[in-house]
Amino acid sequence: MxxxxxxxxxxxxxxxxxxxxxxxxxxxxxxxxxxxxxxxxxxxxxxxxxxxxxxxxxxxxxxxxxxxxxxxxxxxxxxxxxxxxxxxxxxxxxxxxxxxxxxxxxxxxxxxxxxxxxxxxxxxxxxxxxxxxxxxxxxxxxxxxxxxxxxxxxxxxxxxxxxxxxxxxxxxxxxxxxxxxxxxxxxxxxxxxxxxxxxxxxxxxxxxxxxxxxxxxxNTLDHLVEVPKSYDEQVERFRELFMDSCKLRMRSDVTIGTALSGGLDSSATIAAMANLSKNNNSYSDDWQHAFVASFPGTPLDESHYAKMVTDHLGIGATFVDIEPLKHWNNLEHYFYQFEDLYITSPLPMIMLYGAVKQNGVTVTLDGHGADELLSGYQQGALESLWDARFSPKNTKDILSIYQGSINEDKDQYERVGNFKVYKDYMIRKIGKKVLGQKMPSIDNGHPNFKKLDNLSQYLYSMFHENILPTLLRNYDRYAMINSVEIRMPFMDHRIVSFVNSLPYSSKIGNDYTKRIVRDALDPYLPKEVTWRKSKIGFSSPIVNWMQNDLSDWFMDNVNSKSFIESNLIENPGALRDRITQIVSKENSNFAQAQKCWSEFSPYIWEKAVLNTDMVNK
Structure with missing residues (x-):
């Protein structure tokens, strides 16, 4: 790296x-x-x-x-x-x-x-x-x-x-x-x-x-494969591929570890590493280093799940409390190193991989890519409704999955009844079909794209064209800012070809998202983690920060002359008012706070990147 x-x-x-x-x-x-x-x-x-x-x-x-x-x-x-x-x-x-x-x-x-x-x-x-x-x-x-x-x-x-x-x-x-x-x-x-x-x-x-x-x-569509007909055989094949992927990625002449969230994907990764090592089938003996980002007192903290995993595997963990004030003075420097824009602050992720490096670890095996490959988000459940439309049993199952996968940070979402969820989705989908609208993808004209079921088409675009490419860029920067290399077993091209060849029912079903991962890795994980339905994204507790530790910083910036005159903020006065409402606790909506950050961050990017002196030296 x-x-x-x-x-x-x-x-x-x-x-x-x-x-x-x-x-x-x-x-x-x-x-x-x-x-x-x-x-x-x-x-x-x-x-x-x-x-x-x-x-x-x-x-x-x-x-x-x-x-x-x-x-x-x-x-x-x-x-x-x-x-x-x-x-x-x-x-x-x-x-x-x-x-x-x-x-x-x-x-x-x-x-x-x-x-x-x-x-x-x-x-x-x-x-x-x-x-x-x-x-x-x-x-x-x-x-x-x-x-x-x-x-x-x-x-x-x-x-x-x-x-x-x-x-x-x-x-x-x-x-x-x-x-x-x-x-x-x-x-x-x-x-x-x-x-x-x-x-x-x-x-x-x-x-x-x-x-x-x-x-x-x-093009992944040129490399689809024949998959076993029975689901049990599919599970076995996925387990074999995933274990071999982890084994190859444990080749290293330096210390390796894991950024462990306590969610399914990172937990599956470190559990596979532990199993490989236990069976003398690993390329590294020095892998028992788990790093957990902790957000004490906020809805984003899931460190207790991570501890379940490390206790189950019999290894220790380093818990990294994400305290923004400790590093916030470096924000502009981090933006310069990060170079791009994103919907949330880069600070928690940079701090986590900073702790990885400070503890002598240079390589991590992480769970990135699984959500986009195997339907770990709520929207995937909705897209599979079209595939299950002729089966009342599968439709009911998918709606249950949709409701169960709502983030534990409940402030982000409003719960809606199953009938309304189903009706609204099907009306939109049928409308698109009537209008001849295809699933948005640069490859939607490929013969093999047309053979994929609706969920697989949706995930294909998410994996190759929108969500995942952005996350890959982000995590490359978060880690490399700290001179750490991330390896991603779920993104082995053999796994990607295999999963893209599976039917939707192998990815979502039996009341769970990422069904095949849970069944394949269940023998190695604590049940509370394998069969946990709710999900917490690795993000910044932006509302909490704006209303507490960083309230003065936000108010100083949005009232500054440079912010009001920034060419990269389209309506700085209106944005200042919305941020002020959140800081003053008139508004505590997570989605709106995150939107404020997205609109505010070009101002920091302008100061950090556009105004850099690293030009024509």
């Missing part, structure tokens, strides 16, 4: 080093810069995880000196690929996955990415053909940005590393659309800064004569 930077043609050394150093948090252990024949500059900041010796140093050259690579990510199945390459005549100087990746490219060309199980963003320069090959992992777990600046092609792990090559920073033409559509821009090439583009997930490309030509190498 690292930070990468490159320019074609090469760049002046001091400017390039300044740009690379903006990525120090991504790779604090060492750095490397190579200028190759004035044709290309390659830079790397290293977070040492596999082969922590100097043999894993980057940029890495092939013995022939023809090829050079900079790579951010991890290839979990690198040992299996290495064995295959050895049988084909390759030899290895290191035990790093970077060398395996470079030689896989030399052996199989651009198709090498289809062999990879992992997360990546990398660039390989061929000094003979004067071409650069670039690729980003299937789902976009690792970030990659690029820009064309005065005839120079620049790419980097974060936008800030591109800033020093730019004359000035301006907001994108789409900025105001993006700030209102937080979950819909990450899966596009759109960026908040004008002139910078996002390299798309599941794409590769080659740069030749200054022109980047992109092509899509991975």
């Amino acid at each position: 690292c930070g990468i930077l490159g320019t074609v043609p090469s760049s002046e050394s001091s400017q390039f080093k300044l740009a690379l150093d903006t990525l120090t948090h991504r790779g604090p252990d060492s750095f490397g810069i190579e200028n190759i024949s004035n044709e290309v500059s390659l830079g790397h900041r290293r977070l040492s995880i596999l082969d922590v010796s100097a043999k894993g140093h980057q940029p890495m050259f092939h013995e022939s000196k023809r090829y050079a690579i900079v790579f951010n990510g991890e290839i979990y199945n690198f040992l299996e690929i290495q064995k295959e390459l050895v049988n084909l005549g390759h030899s290895f100087r290191s035990s790093s996955d970077t060398e395996v990746l470079l030689k896989a490219y030399i052996e199989w060309g651009e198709d090498c990415v289809l062999k990879l199980n992992g997360m990546w963003a990398f660039a390989i320069w061929d000094s003979q053909s004067k071409k650069m090959f670039m690729s980003r992992d299937r789902y976009g777990k690792k970030p990659l940005f690029y820009a064309q600046i005065n005839g120079k092609f620049v790419f980097a792990s974060e936008m800030k590393a591109i800033f020093p090559f730019m004359k000035q920073l301006e907001i994108s033409d789409d900025f105001h659309w993006m700030k209102k559509n937080i979950f819909f821009y990450e899966a596009t090439e759109k960026c908040l800064i004008k002139g910078i583009k996002r390299f798309p997930a599941g794409y590769s490309g080659h740069l030749e004569r200054g022109e980047l030509k992109l092509y899509r190498y991975w």
